[in-house]
Amino acid sequence: MSIPYIAVTMGDGAGIGPEVTVASAVDPDILAVCRPIVIGDATRLQAAATTIGSDAQIQAIGDISEAVFEGRRINVIDLGLLPRDLLWGKLSPVAGDAAYQYIKVAAELAMTGQVQAICTAPLNKEALHAGGHLYPGHTEMLATLTGTEEVSMMLSTPKLKVIHVTTHIGLLDAVARIEPGLVQRTIQRGYEALRRAGVESPRIGVCAINPHAGENGLFGNDEEALKITPGIEAAREQGIDAVGPLPADTLFFLAGRGDYDLVVAMYHDQGHGPVKVLGIEAGVNITVGLPVIRTSVDHGTAFDIAGKNIADSRSMVEALRQAAEMATRH
Structure with missing residues (x-):
């Protein structure tokens, strides 16, 4: 099977999601098994790359057909929803709404077969609710967006x-x-x-x-x-x-x-x-029962360390790896 495309949502832009997304999207082991398409905010991802000292090239694209996988390029479907001065580590209704919109786009891409799996960085439930989206979390949100009546959460280590x-x-x-x-x-x-x-x-x-x-x-x-x-x-x-x-x-x-x-x-x-x-660095959250493959990190937005180059990207890397493995077997 050809290498699968995976929609990677960057999560709440005020948390550690952008940092772990950048780090995982240029990981050589990940690029060997999948083609990540990040759904998020290109400006915020560039700020995250600067924060963690990454030389990743953030490239906004309008469509998956425009994606190019070479060097340290990260292809981003840029929704442009976040203000440039969004503070790291501070709850924001704007960031909560944006996190929902990233998931919505990823679900559409998966349901139409443009990507073979979804991998999500963490969102903040309080920010999500403040942004007008009253879901307990990703699991329930994706069930609604895909028209699925009942799903289960699986943690994998x-x-x-x-x-x-x-x-x-x-x-x-x-x-x-x-x-x-x-x-x-x-x-x-x-x-x-x-x-x-x-x-x-x-x-x-x-x-x-x-x-x-x-x-x-x-x-x-x-x-x-x-x-x-x-x-x-x-x-x-x-x-x-x-x-x-x-x-x-x-x-x-x-x-x-x-x-x-x-x-x-x-x-x-x-x-x-x-x-x-x-150890949450090895844990992956998998939503079971959806018509699409979805994996996620097994940790939260960690507002206390966001924007400080402290976040550990290993759970995100493992979530992407497992998404690629399941997409290949699917």
């Missing part, structure tokens, strides 16, 4: 992969939302994602909600038996090797040593905590 049944909602709301059908569909999405990634027979461990998996009803209100076990059984009837519900602390230990290829977490922090302990 070299040592551990986690898919979430619920994500950006409060803990009490998450427990209320969990039901057997959602558990089964999440397991299935994770299974299919791992198969596409080259895992022939994924071994999947499913977390419980309560400590010690409820200890036979001692903890909680029998959520494991009512909400999770039927979903696992339905997945097993489909031929999926799914085990659980298991106590989360035990399951993450077992998965970390290689007993499972994927952990199904019930709520946001249950899955995110162990992954981030392993």
Whole structure:
């Protein structure tokens, strides 16, 4: 297959997104496996290049057909939405709106087949909302833009992969939302994602909600038996090797040593905590269930270090690498 084109959104322009975007878009290992097309603001990317001491040449283009991949050139579909004097590290409704517009363009390019994947730098949810776009994050936004009813968030590291049944909602709301059908569909999405990634027979461990998996009803209100076990059984009837519900602390230990290829977490922090302990520089966020491939960094906008040449681009590089790998297998 020819080298895939990947739309790279630069995220919130006041955060570290422009810096990690520039650094990753000229990485030789990345350019060997994909053709990045940055969606963002050329002026801001040039400022980021100056900040990190990069000799990248930022080149605005109007269409993907104008992209040229040579030397240190970065091809940018320049939406020109940010003021030149936008402050680094300060919440801005203008930057929040711009981050949405970058995603919108990337989704259009992916849905029309002009790019084979999307890779996103971080946006700031408060800025996004201040800019008039009331989404919990990228995952839900892309679901709406692609007309997808239900998607899942998967975190991928070299040592551990986690898919979430619920994500950006409060803990009490998450427990209320969990039901057997959602558990089964999440397991299935994770299974299919791992198969596409080259895992022939994924071994999947499913977390419980309560400590010690409820200890036979001692903890909680029998959520494991009512909400999770039927979903696992339905997945097993489909031929999926799914085990659980298991106590989360035990399951993450077992998965970390290689007993499972994927952990199904019930709520946001249950899955995110162990992954981030392993190091967010290696983590990649993958949206599973979309009609397009989408990967992202596993960190936020880091306003406290934005514009200071401190940001670590390794998660962005890995997100681009995984997007390229999935696009090639797709």
